[in-house]
Amino acid sequence: MIIRLTSLSQNIVQFSRYLRQYGFTVGIEEETLILKSLQQFDYTSQESFFLLLKMIICRSKANLDEFDNLFRQYWKQLDKLVDTKSKEGSKKKKSPTPEAQFASLNTWLKGNPKKETEETASYSIQASLSQKDFSAIPDNEVAELMKAIRSLSRRLAAKANRRYELSNKIDLPDLRQTLRKNLRRGGELIDIMHRRPKRNRVKLLMLCDVSKSMELYSSFLLQFLYAFQQVYARMETFIFSTSLQRITPLLKQKYFQEALDLLSTQNEGWNSGTRIGESLHTFITSYGNKLIDSKTIVIILSDGWDTGHIDLLKESMHRIHARAKKVIWLNPLAGYAAYKPEVAGMKAAMPYVDVFAPVYNLESLRKLAKWI
Amino acid sequence: MQPVTFMSNTIQLTEVQSMLQQQGYITDRSVAMSVFLSLQLNKPLLIEGPAGVGKTEIAKVMANALQTDLIRLQCYEGLDATHALYEWNYQRQLLHLKMTEHDTHTIDEKERTIFSEPFLMKRPLLQAITHTQKPVLLIDEVDRSDEEFESFLLEVLSDWQITIPEIGTIKATYIPQVILTGNRTRELSEALRRRCLYLYIDYPDFDKEWLIVKNKVPAIDARLSEQITRFMQELRKMKLEKTPGLAETLDWAMALSALHIDHLDKTIIEQTLGVVLKEWQDTRQVQVSLDELMEKTGIVSKV
Numbered sequence: 037m038i039i040r041l042t043s044l045s046q047n048i049v050q051f052s053r054y055l056r057q058y059g060f061t062v063g064i065e066e067e068t069l070i071l072k073s074l075q076q077f078d079y080t081s082q083e084s085f086f087l088l089l090k091m092i093i094c095r096s097k098a099n100l101d102e103f104d105n106l107f108r109q110y111w112k113q114l115d116k117l118v119d120t121k122s123k124e125g126s127k128k129k130k131s132p133t134p135e136a137q138f139a140s141l142n143t144w145l146k147g148n149p150k151k152e153t154e155e156t157a158s159y160s161i162q163a164s165l166s167q168k169d170f171s172a173i174p175d176n177e178v179a180e181l182m183k184a185i186r187s188l189s190r191r192l193a194a195k196a197n198r199r200y201e202l203s204n205k206i207d208l209p210d211l212r213q214t215l216r217k218n219l220r221r222g223g224e225l226i227d228i229m230h231r232r233p234k235r236n237r238v239k240l241l242m243l244c245d246v247s248k249s250m251e252l253y254s255s256f257l258l259q260f261l262y263a264f265q266q267v268y269a270r271m272e273t274f275i276f277s278t279s280l281q282r283i284t285p286l287l288k289q290k291y292f293q294e295a296l297d298l299l300s301t302q303n304e305g306w307n308s309g310t311r312i313g314e315s316l317h318t319f320i321t322s323y324g325n326k327l328i329d330s331k332t333i334v335i336i337l338s339d340g341w342d343t344g345h346i347d348l349l350k351e352s353m354h355r356i357h358a359r360a361k362k363v364i365w366l367n368p369l370a371g372y373a374a375y376k377p378e379v380a381g382m383k384a385a386m387p388y389v390d391v392f393a394p395v396y397n398l399e400s401l402r403k404l405a406k407w408i
Numbered sequence: 409m410q411p412v413t414f415m416s417n418t419i420q421l422t423e424v425q426s427m428l429q430q431q432g433y434i435t436d437r438s439v440a441m442s443v444f445l446s447l448q449l450n451k452p453l454l455i456e457g458p459a460g461v462g463k464t465e466i467a468k469v470m471a472n473a474l475q476t477d478l479i480r481l482q483c484y485e486g487l488d489a490t491h492a493l494y495e496w497n498y499q500r501q502l503l504h505l506k507m508t509e510h511d512t513h514t515i516d517e518k519e520r521t522i523f524s525e526p527f528l529m530k531r532p533l534l535q536a537i538t539h540t541q542k543p544v545l546l547i548d549e550v551d552r553s554d555e556e557f558e559s560f561l562l563e564v565l566s567d568w569q570i571t572i573p574e575i576g577t578i579k580a581t582y583i584p585q586v587i588l589t590g591n592r593t594r595e596l597s598e599a600l601r602r603r604c605l606y607l608y609i610d611y612p613d614f615d616k617e618w619l620i621v622k623n624k625v626p627a628i629d630a631r632l633s634e635q636i637t638r639f640m641q642e643l644r645k646m647k648l649e650k651t652p653g654l655a656e657t658l659d660w661a662m663a664l665s666a667l668h669i670d671h672l673d674k675t676i677i678e679q680t681l682g683v684v685l686k687e688w689q690d691t692r693q694v695q696v697s698l699d700e701l702m703e704k705t706g707i708v709s710k711v
Contacts, residue, residue: 061602073448077421084421087441095601097456097592097608183595206490224506228498290649 045071047114048089054110055093058102062093182263184401203232238361239331240264240271243319245338247277247310253368253396257337260401262287262295272327276315277308282323311344312381316352328359335364337395340382350384357388366395419447431469433462434620442607443470452565452586454550454601457609459591460653467546467587477539479584480546481532483553489560493570494534497527523574534570537580545584551594558600565603612654614641620654625661629670636661638705639672640684643694646701649687656684672707674698 048070052062069092079085086107094100202213213229242264244257261273265287273284289295320328328334334356342349357363365385386392394400424444428435443466446453455463471478481492501522508518521527530538536545550558564570568580588604590596612620618637621628640657660683669676677698685691694701 061598063602065602069449069451073445076448083437084441087438088445091438091442091445091605091607095598095604095606099606100608205486205488206495225502226499 051110055106058106060099061095066093182267185264185267199234200231201234203230206230207232237270237331238333240268241327241332241334242271242273243336244275245310246275247308249339249341262292274319278311280315280318309343310341312338312342313344313349313352317348320352320355330361332360333362334360335366337366339367339369340379342381346380346384349381353385353388362390363388364391365389366393368396427473428469431472432623433469434616434623442605446605450583452588452604453607454588454604455607455609456590456592458611458653460655461609461611462654463589463609464548467544471544476541477543478546479532479536479543480548482548483550485552485554487553487557491531492533493531494572495529497529501527533564536584537568538578542582543584545586547588549591550588551590551596558597562599611644617657621657621661624658625665628661628665632664632670633661635672635707642701642704648690652684659683
């Protein structure tokens, strides 16, 4: 609520609080800074005053872009209050949230499950070869996703080994190598060699379900796969519905739009039925030996709706689990509060899954870091 | 030129503006305000923006205007404390010990000698805080360094002291004026951002760019400079692998001016495109749509 205040310092404090509502990190430090610099500053010109606030408060490009508008809105509100001499704040207009693209998903998750449950929970037996229009997917969240995934992948890869390797940088001295190297100089220690802890190189393998029942999440999933492939080099990506397709090279495009174009021309299985068992079986027989080893983390993105053989699924999961370092199953449906993994496919796979977590938007992805 | 007094408390915004102008740095008010505030509040200034818009130039101009030295730390992936702070000159220490092998110094004395100033190699950060005068410290492309270095930088930027185990803690004689630049290749941490003032510099608009070209290349023909600027403005709207910055505009203007050319035409553009575009895909793309580009910029090709 905006209240009319007469002193400048009070107004600045109130303005800071106003900005905080919009996600600005304006602390006491910034407020003090503003007041301190205003002491020695001629702030009669409105433009200078505006610039001064802007330069002290803004901390990123996103802040800078938003600031102009918020500043204008705040002082407009204030002017209005001066005119009416009223002490009550009028209602602020809330700007629309940037997460508009997942709005439909969120309303479904929180609000009215009835109508849409049918749609998400349905699965078709026939493979539909319908072309999906990917052009509607905005790429504005890709950067955010990449940021979240980057911190996630660092966590995955950061485990250091107990062995050492030679390092070119100044690091822990390696006495043995140093002596060896300097033997040719008659034992005078001239060159000093260094070593550092060897890093474990975790490989990732992503298996993503793109069948009809996953349709609601397809825009998120695509961004997720693309962002992950961009961030993490040692990663292979497969999509499956009724059949399996390797899309690693398709995702390695510089722009998200290019990857989308390639995917939409080459996809066949989007929006068709699901045969997880068969797909995983194809995977383990034709790629399994090559791609999975004890340093590989397998990530499966699926809701577990299966129209194929449950036994085959069980067997494939068993084989994958035995070979891989870890199996992570990310289920978009699991974000729904009442969800229990009771679908036949999911039930069959559960014993072979190390981590089972929900992932359906950016927020859930951030939470995922806790699980892994 | 009147030297600007260094007691930053007395500096005024208008002085900063004229100071930047005198150094030939054409800019808008937000840049002047940032520089002013960073001087007045003695806070580091974080500058982000696309490549070639004059981020590094601000530091140079500042050092020039303040008549002090510019100490530069170029960041890269894998940059660590030994390259940023200090390193003992191991080879020299070893040789020194070898040479004084038969002297009668005690071990204590020897130790004191080899861990003294002559054996210490000062890297930029240590240099900056032990400088005899308040320097401008430019930490260039900070987003290229890894996160460990970033958090290490936080420590130095807030305490202004460096501890060397063998010698002790070295406190800053003068707190340097710090400028950090970044290309937004990686998001910097919130903690680092909070310690700095933030400035974003974008590609200049037509009027500003034209003014800069005329200012930096005084010998250029008026018509040519306008054509070059218009052409570059259009070029940036294309989807290129590497969008040319202001630095490329100036290079091109200087090149054409040195060739005594007074207007652009198709053959000249084709021949000198390499000054502006640095990727072969871009060159091809521009060559294909050159006619359209020239039409947009109003360059008539003489047949």
